Amino acid sequence: MGTTLYFDCFSGASGDMILGALLDVGVPLEALREALGSLAIDHGIPSARRVVRAGVSATKFTLAEPAHAGSAPRHRTHDHAEVHAHSHPHQRQHVAEAAGPGIHDHAGADDAGHDHHSLVDIQRYVGRSALSRAAKTRVMSLFHRLAEAEAAIHDEPLDRIHLHEVGAIDSIIDIVGVVFAMEWLGADRVVSSPLNVGSGTVRCAHGEFPVPAPATARLLNDVPIYSRGVATELTTPTGALLITEYAASFGPLPAMRVKATGYGAGDKEFPGQPNVLRVMLGQSDEGPALERIVTLECEIDDMNPQLFGPLMDRLYEAGALDVYYAAVQMKKNRPGTLVTIVAPPERRDALAGVLFTETTTIGVRHQDLLRERLDRKMITIATPCGPIRFKVSSRDGRILNASPEFEDCARAAADRGLPIKEVQAQAMSAWIDRESH
Numbered sequence: 001m002g003t004t005l006y007f008d009c010f011s012g013a014s015g016d017m018i019l020g021a022l023l024d025v026g027v028p029l030e031a032l033r034e035a036l037g038s039l040a041i042d043h044g045i046p047s048a049r050r051v052v053r054a055g056v057s058a059t060k061f062t063l064a065e066p067a068h069a070g071s072a073p074r075h076r077t078h079d080h081a082e083v084h085a086h087s088h089p090h091q092r093q094h095v096a097e098a099a100g101p102g103i104h105d106h107a108g109a110d111d112a113g114h115d116h117h118s119l120v121d122i123q124r125y126v127g128r129s130a131l132s133r134a135a136k137t138r139v140m141s142l143f144h145r146l147a148e149a150e151a152a153i154h155d156e157p158l159d160r161i162h163l164h165e166v167g168a169i170d171s172i173i174d175i176v177g178v179v180f181a182m183e184w185l186g187a188d189r190v191v192s193s194p195l196n197v198g199s200g201t202v203r204c205a206h207g208e209f210p211v212p213a214p215a216t217a218r219l220l221n222d223v224p225i226y227s228r229g230v231a232t233e234l235t236t237p238t239g240a241l242l243i244t245e246y247a248a249s250f251g252p253l254p255a256m257r258v259k260a261t262g263y264g265a266g267d268k269e270f271p272g273q274p275n276v277l278r279v280m281l282g283q284s285d286e287g288p289a290l291e292r293i294v295t296l297e298c299e300i301d302d303m304n305p306q307l308f309g310p311l312m313d314r315l316y317e318a319g320a321l322d323v324y325y326a327a328v329q330m331k332k333n334r335p336g337t338l339v340t341i342v343a344p345p346e347r348r349d350a351l352a353g354v355l356f357t358e359t360t361t362i363g364v365r366h367q368d369l370l371r372e373r374l375d376r377k378m379i380t381i382a383t384p385c386g387p388i389r390f391k392v393s394s395r396d397g398r399i400l401n402a403s404p405e406f407e408d409c410a411r412a413a414a415d416r417g418l419p420i421k422e423v424q425a426q427a428m429s430a431w432i433d434r435e436s437h
Helices: 015-024 029-037 119-127 133-154 169-185 214-219 237-246 305-317 345-358 406-416 420-436
Strands: 003-008 045-053 056-065 081-084 092-095 189-192 201-204 207-210 257-265 276-283 290-300 322-329 335-343 365-372 375-383 386-395 398-404
Touching: 003 169, 003 237, 003 375, 015 029, 015 056, 015 169, 015 237, 015 257, 015 276, 029 045, 029 169, 056 169, 119 133, 119 169, 133 169, 133 214, 133 237, 133 305, 169 237, 169 375, 189 237, 214 237, 290 345, 305 322, 305 335, 305 345, 335 345, 345 365, 375 420, 386 406, 386 420, 398 406, 398 420, 406 420
Parallel strands: 003 189, 056 257
Antiparallel strands: 003 276, 045 056, 081 092, 201 207, 257 276, 290 335, 290 365, 322 335, 375 386, 386 398
């Protein structure tokens, strides 16, 4: 049986709503705080509190300002902020990143909390963080998607776009937080409902636009959307970015045994409509989960070997699931390198383009395949060296493999001045003790 995660976007989606729902469905707040703290940037204190939206109890994710002596912590308005549009004095408007990805115009918010950071800054923060390598690659790929949406909207080359606009602190926290939380849950399949985008108008950096805003509309290409309910923006660019990144398909709730349901709250209260995003986590009864993949291959014997490292990074950024190299003997008895890429079928053209652009190959082979994966989940185990995450793989409910996350072991080893292999051994001993009781 595979794990399925379903996003029910009947009231749209935003970054903080997604984070709230994932926390509500089981992602530990302390683990999220640790991951965000490893960015080493001033973003306030990630917090979660229970709120009620039209009678539905939900988790509201916020960034709390540190409390000063004699005062209570202040919560920043997050993602869905409000102003009154001059042309519609009685209609509330959502101010979002819209025409400039990552732009947040938080009315009444503390300006110091919404400084923008460049793409280079973000890459530095992410690079030094405790995120896994796959998570770091995914985060940067998401920010590049935002920048590409902006470039397309303005019909400008990517290198001429003002990339400082993608770096609002809320966007960084939302994107990094969701990537970490999704990796922690380790769902085998992610499905989303069609997205309710709302209606009315939204004020952007370049004027007032009808909902969905330009960036949101661009990010929702080829995705089923609709408009229903209140006249306001319900799906933000960050929400559109994250849902489309993870959802493999869009439609009704798939057949599964629901194990947990979580609700993430937006900022506003809508009469008669719960302003929440629902997430449902369950097990599929459809037997071993088979998914379609494509493999691409080429051999190279005339390229500077220093280029293979950056090539792998580019391939992962373009959507590869796995990349590996193997030594081969080629024509005229030349030593060469076999490049193999495993990817979703829809990424084939983009990955072939990377190979032709970044290498000396003049041909690429590809074939469509099916693959079967074990069910996977992430759990945290207390060890003598501190908490260590384990990737646990199973089939039909039987655990077949359990391995400690290398990044966690390396960090614990550095903190305690121990060899990594000793931390790994202690972690495995803790796992065995846990399973034997």
